[in-house]
Amino acid sequence: MYNELPGGLSFRNTALTAATWGQLLGCNLTMNNYYYYNYYYYYYYYYYYYYYYYYYYYYY
Known part of the structure; x- marks a missing residue:
């Protein structure tokens, strides 16, 4: 799950898209x-994922 993004996207799929x-x-x-x-x-999405991860735990 470390390479997944919110919405079920992955690093590889995003790059190909x-x-x-x-x-x-x-x-x-x-x-x-x-x-x-x-x-x-x-x-870019590596940092986006960890920002989202931090945001999730910070507010929940």
């Missing part, structure tokens, strides 16, 4: 930018 959005929007990401973009998404 972000990459799909990028392709649909015509970003034409290079391989280097693709990996950087996924890394940024993992990093």
Whole structure:
């Protein structure tokens, strides 16, 4: 459960969804930018998850 987000999303699914959005929007990401973009998404949602976790225990 450590890699799950509120709403049942996971790190991997979120990153793949972000990459799909990028392709649909015509970003034409290079391989280097693709990996950087996924890394940024993992990093962002890692902190989002722990913020949510702290918020939950702080108020409940």
